[in-house]
Amino acid sequence: MSRIGVLHPGSMGISLAASAKATGHDVCWASAGRSMQTQERAQAQDLTDLVTVEKLCKQCDGIISICPPVATEQVAGAVAGFGFDGLYLDANAISPQRAQAIADQTNAGGGHFVDGGIVGGPAWEAGKTFLHLSGPRAAEVGEWFRDGLLETNVLGAAPTQASALKMCFAAYTKGTTALFFSILATSEALGVREALVKQWSRSPQLAGQLAERAGRGAGSMTSRAWRWIDEMEEISRTFVDAGLPGGFHVAAAEVFRRCESLREKQDPSVATVLQALLAKQGDGEAA
Amino acid sequence: MSRIGVLHPGSMGISLAASAKATGHDVCWASAGRSMQTQERAQAQDLTDLVTVEKLCKQCDGIISICPPVATEQVAGAVAGFGFDGLYLDANAISPQRAQAIADQTNAGGGHFVDGGIVGGPAWEAGKTFLHLSGPRAAEVGEWFRDGLLETNVLGAAPTQASALKMCFAAYTKGTTALFFSILATSEALGVREALVKQWSRSPQLAGQLAERAGRGAGSMTSRAWRWIDEMEEISRTFVDAGLPGGFHVAAAEVFRRCESLREKQDPSVATVLQALLAKQGDGEAA
Numbered sequence: 001m002s003r004i005g006v007l008h009p010g011s012m013g014i015s016l017a018a019s020a021k022a023t024g025h026d027v028c029w030a031s032a033g034r035s036m037q038t039q040e041r042a043q044a045q046d047l048t049d050l051v052t053v054e055k056l057c058k059q060c061d062g063i064i065s066i067c068p069p070v071a072t073e074q075v076a077g078a079v080a081g082f083g084f085d086g087l088y089l090d091a092n093a094i095s096p097q098r099a100q101a102i103a104d105q106t107n108a109g110g111g112h113f114v115d116g117g118i119v120g121g122p123a124w125e126a127g128k129t130f131l132h133l134s135g136p137r138a139a140e141v142g143e144w145f146r147d148g149l150l151e152t153n154v155l156g157a158a159p160t161q162a163s164a165l166k167m168c169f170a171a172y173t174k175g176t177t178a179l180f181f182s183i184l185a186t187s188e189a190l191g192v193r194e195a196l197v198k199q200w201s202r203s204p205q206l207a208g209q210l211a212e213r214a215g216r217g218a219g220s221m222t223s224r225a226w227r228w229i230d231e232m233e234e235i236s237r238t239f240v241d242a243g244l245p246g247g248f249h250v251a252a253a254e255v256f257r258r259c260e261s262l263r264e265k266q267d268p269s270v271a272t273v274l275q276a277l278l279a280k281q282g283d284g285e286a287a
Numbered sequence: 288m289s290r291i292g293v294l295h296p297g298s299m300g301i302s303l304a305a306s307a308k309a310t311g312h313d314v315c316w317a318s319a320g321r322s323m324q325t326q327e328r329a330q331a332q333d334l335t336d337l338v339t340v341e342k343l344c345k346q347c348d349g350i351i352s353i354c355p356p357v358a359t360e361q362v363a364g365a366v367a368g369f370g371f372d373g374l375y376l377d378a379n380a381i382s383p384q385r386a387q388a389i390a391d392q393t394n395a396g397g398g399h400f401v402d403g404g405i406v407g408g409p410a411w412e413a414g415k416t417f418l419h420l421s422g423p424r425a426a427e428v429g430e431w432f433r434d435g436l437l438e439t440n441v442l443g444a445a446p447t448q449a450s451a452l453k454m455c456f457a458a459y460t461k462g463t464t465a466l467f468f469s470i471l472a473t474s475e476a477l478g479v480r481e482a483l484v485k486q487w488s489r490s491p492q493l494a495g496q497l498a499e500r501a502g503r504g505a506g507s508m509t510s511r512a513w514r515w516i517d518e519m520e521e522i523s524r525t526f527v528d529a530g531l532p533g534g535f536h537v538a539a540a541e542v543f544r545r546c547e548s549l550r551e552k553q554d555p556s557v558a559t560v561l562q563a564l565l566a567k568q569g570d571g572e573a574a
């Protein structure tokens with residue numbers, strides 16, 4: 001049994017914590033400065049509260065970092081700063097380049113970096129959420145979740161393959177979501193939205209699904225668009241570094257940026273999203 | 288019965304010619320300077336050969352222009368130059384802006400521009416190929432194909448809606464094709480292609496289809512990529528003009544550009560395509 005610290009138990013993090021608990025580990029968190037909502041999540045899963053990140057780093061054998069892409073270095077830096085020398089799992093949606101930088105920082109501080117990439121939503125159902133792992137000690141991290149609902153997959157010893165896989169996977173799912181809404185907005189601006197949806201409904205394969213999607217609420221996108229902005233920029237960097245054009249996801253980032261203001265809105269309609277997308281018409285970033 | 292001239296009976300054009308023939312029209316073409324393959328197509332459908340574009344313009348009530356996006360103005364200009372004063376159907380994959388420019392040119396020359404946008408492959412099966420039409424005289428052009436396999440749909444009197452619809456439809460189908468291959472190439476460069484395809488196969492909805500696609504030949508893309516380059520650039524312009532980011536399809540154009548050299552290759556493998564996509568690594572256009 002290990003002591004594992006979760007930074008920070010949001011909706012995804014708490015599900016990883018639950019899988020580690022199910023495997024028999026003492027899963028800890030740091031309550032200082034966290035919201036009431038996070039507090040409730042941690043209590044519901046009976047996590048051990050070590051109050052501060054410093055104590056978490058000093059008393060745990062492993063740390064799990066789950067945070068928005070832009071905060072990853074800062075979180076890793078804080079942990080290294082407290083002299084953490086255990087296994088450090090970064091399970092965030094970041095480019096391999098950024099993962100490598102964090103690995104260097106972590107390892108230089110005496111910790112042991114393991115790269116993680118999560119595919120799927122919070123792990124409350126077996127076979128639906130996958131944690132890909134890579135790095136010399138990836139298998140040890142995989143063991144943390146052995147008896148839980150989270151499915152783990154060790155890719156190999158290379159230090160950043162898990163991030164690479166996450167980027168490639170999200171590139172399609174979120175990239176096509178952004179593309180879908182930008183097409184609908186273009187069709188709206190040009191007066192052919194209804195005709196487009198009708199044509200989609202008559203076309204085979206993928207396109208039929210688009211017509212159905214155009215008739216649903218857009219809340220599953222708008223509630224998460226704010227944190228997909230940076231993820232799209234990470235994907236764009238990943239593509240460019242691999243020698244492919246980065247423009248798909250620069251455009252996708254801009255689409256999600258325009259939807260940021262809808263974050264708190266309860267399941268807004270597609271029409272509301274299109275309004276937000278077209279409101280910035282003429283903005284220099286559009287090109 | 289009208290005399291309708293088809294410029295030029297390629298694989299799509301000949302199917303429109305067949306639908307117009309089926310409706311009872313005298314469908315003509317101009318053989319001067321055309322290939323043996325085009326000759327054979329025209330003869331197989333028993334089209335009337337008026338030899339030159341000039342005669343076609345002088346003797347026909349209607350002209351159908353089907354050509355690559357970049358040739359559209361030139362073709363329309365030639366027709367206007369011969370004093371054509373009938374119905375001019377431009378059924379090409381062009382932006383609404385370009386359609387408007389051609390409409391102005393055509394109408395100024397005494398002709399009557401009708402905007403067309405084709406969704407689907409050559410019309411040899413009912414309910415599979417759609418010709419969207421717009422403009423004040425769109426309904427008259429719709430009548431040309433009444434008894435054929437091509438399905439027509441009049442969008443309204445606005446001069447460029449058919450092109451707008453075509454751009455929006457192709458934005459998804461071809462945009463996601465380019466995205467798919469650029470993701471696969473990125474995963475290849477980063478050493479996670481196999482893991483990605485496996486993850487796709489385990490993920491719901493769209494993603495399962497990606498795994499299947501990654502295992503097929505890529506010939507349906509490589510045989511057509513050369514003419515999708517300009518189409519992607521037209522779509523990008525359409526997006527930007529509507530106030531949306533144009534980067535998706537600038538990137539898609541670059542992906543197809545890198546596949547241009549595979550045009551004549553018989554159904555190349557995905558691996559061959561990835562090689563072509565990654566060969567230009569470091570190229571300034573990649574960003």
